[in-house]
Amino acid sequence: MTWARVILLSMTIASAAATTALASVTKAPFGASADGTPVEIYTITSGKVEARIMTFGARIVSLHVPDRDGKVGDVVLGYKDMAGYLADPKTYFGAIVGRYGNRIAKGKFTLDDKEYTIPVNNNGQSLHGGTSGFDQKVWTAKEVADGVEMTLVSNDGDMGYPGTLTVHTKYTLHGSALRIDYTVSSDKNTVANITNHSYFNLSGEGHGDILHDVVTIPANRYTPVDAVLIPTGIASVEGTPFDFRKPTAIGTRIDAANDQLKIAGGYDHNWVLSTSVGTMKEAAKVVDPQSGRVLTVSTTEPGVQFYTGNFLDGSTHGKTGVAYEKRTGFCLETQHFPDSPNHPDFPTTEIKPGHPYHSTTLFTFSTEK
Ligand code: GLA
Numbered sequence: 001m002t003w004a005r006v007i008l009l010s011m012t013i014a015s016a017a018a019t020t021a022l023a024s025v026t027k028a029p030f031g032a033s034a035d036g037t038p039v040e041i042y043t044i045t046s047g048k049v050e051a052r053i054m055t056f057g058a059r060i061v062s063l064h065v066p067d068r069d070g071k072v073g074d075v076v077l078g079y080k081d082m083a084g085y086l087a088d089p090k091t092y093f094g095a096i097v098g099r100y101g102n103r104i105a106k107g108k109f110t111l112d113d114k115e116y117t118i119p120v121n122n123n124g125q126s127l128h129g130g131t132s133g134f135d136q137k138v139w140t141a142k143e144v145a146d147g148v149e150m151t152l153v154s155n156d157g158d159m160g161y162p163g164t165l166t167v168h169t170k171y172t173l174h175g176s177a178l179r180i181d182y183t184v185s186s187d188k189n190t191v192a193n194i195t196n197h198s199y200f201n202l203s204g205e206g207h208g209d210i211l212h213d214v215v216t217i218p219a220n221r222y223t224p225v226d227a228v229l230i231p232t233g234i235a236s237v238e239g240t241p242f243d244f245r246k247p248t249a250i251g252t253r254i255d256a257a258n259d260q261l262k263i264a265g266g267y268d269h270n271w272v273l274s275t276s277v278g279t280m281k282e283a284a285k286v287v288d289p290q291s292g293r294v295l296t297v298s299t300t301e302p303g304v305q306f307y308t309g310n311f312l313d314g315s316t317h318g319k320t321g322v323a324y325e326k327r328t329g330f331c332l333e334t335q336h337f338p339d340s341p342n343h344p345d346f347p348t349t350e351i352k353p354g355h356p357y358h359s360t361t362l363f364t365f366s367t368e369k
Pocket of ligand 1: 090127307
């Protein structure tokens with residue numbers, strides 16, 4: 001064997017070792033969707049961290065991470081079985097939302113000089129794709145190294161959107177980081193905005209409200225909204241309760257005399273992380289002084305929707321039977337800005353044939369004393 005071949009061989013072995021899976025993956029049945037399609041749940045385990053992801057809505061069903069004493073708890077809201085998920089089309093617990101995460105004004109947009117109409121399901125606006133969004137679909141799952149990849153094909157014309165849209169959502173665990181990789185492609189020009197809609201409670205789901213959690217969002221700007229939560233433009237956070245550039249407890253200003261907070265019943269806004277798409281940056285950090293758990297969110301997306309569970313009203317009971325009251329979970333939905341198809345000055349959400357869109361989001365857990 002020549003030296004060149006020896007070097008090549010050892011490089012191949014080294015790269016194989018680098019990609020060797022460290023997390024374990026198992027799968028099990030998890031009931032069926034409303035039309036009887038079987039639903040499966042995948043359990044990904046890496047040390048003390050365990051994520052369970054099901055094929056209905058490609059949802060995170062549970063996420064166990066240690067607290068400062070090493071005690072493991074489930075930090076996302078959700079239900080113990082399919083009956084719970086089928087009875088609740090409103091909260092989007094743990095789901096991948098699409099085709100268009102967040103709102104499109106009046107369910108209308110124009111693309112290539114043609115006007116498209118999509119279903120309205122929220123105060124006359126289209127929310128999270130419309131009436132039968134990706135959160136309600138059974139995805140196809142495939143085990144991959146360190147996790148699972150979920151795939152959904154949305155037919156040309158689905159919910160009124162143009163183009164056959166293929167979405168791959170890959171969940172992998174790396175130490176205490178849950179990584180989500182999205183790949184979105186279309187056979188016609190279209191628009192898409194795909195995100196994960198998990199509600200976190202770092203003290204553990206069912207353990208009270210999230211107002212004591214200390215949040216940092218390194219963004220100078222956000223997108224204020226009108227009365228039906230459609231962005232009106234981009235504004236500075238300076239001097240407003242939306243300035244989270246310094247760590248601040250959620251509850252400190254959430255009920256301040258501020259029109260934007262009144263409209264949304266708390267925080268339910270998009271922060272502008274960047275106007276260039278594709279570079280990994282920190283989107284938010286949340287410290288829970290009770291448990292010591294810390295969540296750091298990084299993303300290649302230009303925005304993050306920080307939603308404080310203002311519409312939770314105690315009418316649903318979670319995995320452990322506790323009623324999910326107002327503000328008992330927060331979402332950090334990494335995304336393009338809401339209603340982008342109607343705002344030419346926002347980063348584009350257009351997907352063109354032959355140009356798949358990739359994005360990555362990391363939810364990394366650690367602890368503080
Ligand atoms: C998003 C929206 C909220 C709310 C939730 C789901 O975060 O911005 O207004 O609709 O989804 O309840």
